[in-house]
Amino acid sequence: MSTDCIPRGSDGFYHPASEGELVCLVKQAYREGRELRVRGAAHSVSHAIYTDPQAGMRNHVEQQSPPPGDNLNVMLDKYISFRVVDHERMLVECDAGIHLGKDPSDPTGTSTLENSLLYQLFTQYGWTLGDTGGISHQTVSGFTATGSSGGSLRFSANDNLYGFRMIDGTGEVYEVNRDADPDLFHAFSPNMGLLGVVSKMTLKCEPTFNIVGQEAITTPQACEVDLFGDGDGTRPSLATFLKEQAYTRMEWWPQRGAERVSLWKADRVPATPGFEPKPYQQFGSNPELQELAFSFILTVIGNLDDLSVVPAKLKPDLAQLEQAVEEVLVPKVGKEIGDLLAKLAAAIVGGVGTVAFEIARLLAPVLRKKLPELFADILGIAVPLDGSGGPQKFQDYAWHGLPMDNQANDVLVPTEFTEAWLPVQHAGRVMTLLQAYFVAPADPHEALRRTGTYAWELYGAKATPLWLACSHTSGDDEWKDGVFRIDLYWFANNPGDPAEVFYPQFWQLLRDNGIPFRLHWAKFQPVYAAGDRGWVDFFKAQYPRWDDFLELRRKKDPNNIFLNDYWRARFGLWDAPRPQPVQGGVPFTTTDPAPHQG
Ligand SMILES: Cc1cc2nc3c(=O)[nH]c(=O)nc-3n(C[C@H](O)[C@H](O)[C@H](O)COP(=O)(O)OP(=O)(O)OC[C@H]3O[C@@H](n4cnc5c(N)ncnc54)[C@H](O)[C@@H]3O)c2cc1C
Numbered sequence: 001m002s003t004d005c006i007p008r009g010s011d012g013f014y015h016p017a018s019e020g021e022l023v024c025l026v027k028q029a030y031r032e033g034r035e036l037r038v039r040g041a042a043h044s045v046s047h048a049i050y051t052d053p054q055a056g057m058r059n060h061v062e063q064q065s066p067p068p069g070d071n072l073n074v075m076l077d078k079y080i081s082f083r084v085v086d087h088e089r090m091l092v093e094c095d096a097g098i099h100l101g102k103d104p105s106d107p108t109g110t111s112t113l114e115n116s117l118l119y120q121l122f123t124q125y126g127w128t129l130g131d132t133g134g135i136s137h138q139t140v141s142g143f144t145a146t147g148s149s150g151g152s153l154r155f156s157a158n159d160n161l162y163g164f165r166m167i168d169g170t171g172e173v174y175e176v177n178r179d180a181d182p183d184l185f186h187a188f189s190p191n192m193g194l195l196g197v198v199s200k201m202t203l204k205c206e207p208t209f210n211i212v213g214q215e216a217i218t219t220p221q222a223c224e225v226d227l228f229g230d231g232d233g234t235r236p237s238l239a240t241f242l243k244e245q246a247y248t249r250m251e252w253w254p255q256r257g258a259e260r261v262s263l264w265k266a267d268r269v270p271a272t273p274g275f276e277p278k279p280y281q282q283f284g285s286n287p288e289l290q291e292l293a294f295s296f297i298l299t300v301i302g303n304l305d306d307l308s309v310v311p312a313k314l315k316p317d318l319a320q321l322e323q324a325v326e327e328v329l330v331p332k333v334g335k336e337i338g339d340l341l342a343k344l345a346a347a348i349v350g351g352v353g354t355v356a357f358e359i360a361r362l363l364a365p366v367l368r369k370k371l372p373e374l375f376a377d378i379l380g381i382a383v384p385l386d387g388s389g390g391p392q393k394f395q396d397y398a399w400h401g402l403p404m405d406n407q408a409n410d411v412l413v414p415t416e417f418t419e420a421w422l423p424v425q426h427a428g429r430v431m432t433l434l435q436a437y438f439v440a441p442a443d444p445h446e447a448l449r450r451t452g453t454y455a456w457e458l459y460g461a462k463a464t465p466l467w468l469a470c471s472h473t474s475g476d477d478e479w480k481d482g483v484f485r486i487d488l489y490w491f492a493n494n495p496g497d498p499a500e501v502f503y504p505q506f507w508q509l510l511r512d513n514g515i516p517f518r519l520h521w522a523k524f525q526p527v528y529a530a531g532d533r534g535w536v537d538f539f540k541a542q543y544p545r546w547d548d549f550l551e552l553r554r555k556k557d558p559n560n561i562f563l564n565d566y567w568r569a570r571f572g573l574w575d576a577p578r579p580q581p582v583q584g585g586v587p588f589t590t591t592d593p594a595p596h597q598g
Pocket of ligand 1: 037038039040041042043044045048049050061096097132133134135137138139140141142143144145146147148149150192193194196197198199410415522523
């Protein structure tokens with residue numbers, strides 16, 4: 001019978017408020033033979049976060065609730081403090097649940113700007129981290145558990161990692177840090193929650209700095225970077241640009257006839273008194289209306305085979321939908337389709353399902369036929385080419401400006417991803433390969449199927465010795481100069497699982513062309529049957545420390561309480577025993593096959 005250390009919340013999560021309570025929960029899971037997983041901000045694909053059973057749950061981003069059943073899912077919203085442990089070395093110990101910035105989707109409502117790590121470091125100490133991801137909603141432990149990273153080959157939050165305080169799979173606390181055991185330390189990010197529960201992390205901060213930059217939205221031909229070639233006297237190659245630019249990311253829209261690239265870049269400048277931030281503005285003068293219009297049209301074009309699902313997929317606050325369609329969308333798409341879209345929006349807002357369905361029936365064939373030629377106009381809503389004013393210039397504090405996508409509304413424009421990381425010197429070759437793949441079909445509909453209707457984000461990351469980092473390098477291999485990352489967006493209101501209906505073409509294209517690549521651990525990965533080692537062995541071959549990590553995992557989690565089905569599949573550990581109750585205090589001895597027998 002279960003003996004809960006603390007009661008399970010009505011939301012299905014355990015909410016420990018101290019390390020002692022966390023330890024108690026892990027010991028309980030070990031003793032009772034139950035899985036235990038911790039969630040951060042739930043920005044990773046859900047199967048990577050929660051315990052089993054997840055078989056009936058679609059794998060997706062921002063799954064806020066845990067699956068049903070007796071396993072333990074933990075949320076650390078009551079465990080969010082931090083303290084300076086060495087002022088001179090700028091060492092800060094954080095409780096694992098603290099968020100980097102505010103998490104607007106935190107279901108407990110605990111996360112605020114004021115209790116976020118980066119804000120407190122900046123306002124109280126004038127410190128920061130070397131980089132952040134495109135958003136800063138994540139928890140410190142969730143960000144590092146998946147090896148997340150910002151867009152820079154020169155700066156990385158990995159360099160700010162100093163130590164981890166962990167609770168292993170029997171409930172014992174252990175610590176590892178960069179000075180005491182540098183090699184072992186490199187096993188702990190990314191850790192996927194497989195080496196234990198991260199209780200605390202120590203970060204080595206740095207003095208804050210500011211950023212100055214610009215975003216230019218141009219055609220690929222007018223882009224300041226030669227995206228597909230070797231570069232010349234006027235434009236650097238993509239690999240050179242990524243290596244030299246302090247911070248950058250590009251959103252490439254390769255859709256035929258709509259081709260454009262929005263290039264965001266920034267440099268570091270010292271923090272000086274009197275600095276006046278002029279933050280980057282991600283959307284135009286009326287972001288709410290633009291995002292709503294864009295979300296609506298993407299939802300419509302993504303569901304042309306069954307437009308009856310559109311009302312349910314649009315998120316609740318539709319007060320401005322009709323206005324958004326009238327003011328933003330109709331002027332872009334012409335009278336015939338514009339009128340039908342406006343009527344559809346009105347019927348949806350009015351809750352007149354049958355009328356909406358009738359309009360949808362008329363709209364679908366016209367829109368389907370004209371979509372390839374209309375796409376550039378649709379894209380103009382969210383990503384208009386720069387006008388005569390040229391690129392948008394901005395300057396900001398690092399903590400605020402580096403996460404340039406914080407303004408994007410996850411609810412209105414829900415986005416999912418797969419992300420390939422490959423040695424930076426292959427950047428131009430891979431771009432050329434993709435370009436050729438997109439231009440090959442004579443049929444514009446097939447071309448649009450290949451590109452999808454969303455952006456391909458292009459950025460980079462610094463090489464690191466962290467064992468399972470997607471930018472891992474041994475120091476003398478082809479990964480040593482850093483990585484080029486292709487982050488393929490998927491609009492989450494589209495039907496189907498992108499890992500089955502959209503991403504495979506991309507993964508296979510890279511693989512068939514002999515491109516070495518690794519996939520971001522937090523984002524979509526190939527789906528395959530138990531026992532199918534095709535992709536497992538492909539990825540195993542990309543990570544020289546793969547077996548070392550699995551051996552460490554085996555030791556730190558002898559009852560396999562942290563190993564859910566998703567991670568079993570990623571590492572080919574289908575035969576590892578399920579957690580078993582530990583009788584009479586006798587430690588469970590695993591018969592998990594050693595990884596090399598795999
Ligand atoms: C809109 C959006 C933008 C993004 N931008 C970027 C980007 O720019 N760069 C990038 O690299 N990635 C990016 N990501 C991916 C994101 O950084 C990862 O999904 C990250 O892991 C999310 O952190 P989280 O706090 O939400 O953790 P979760 O997603 O909740 O958890 C991540 C993993 O960590 C485990 N975990 C969490 N806390 C603990 C703990 N205390 N102990 C043990 N295990 C734990 C979880 O079980 C899970 O396996 C983005 C994702 C989204 C949705």
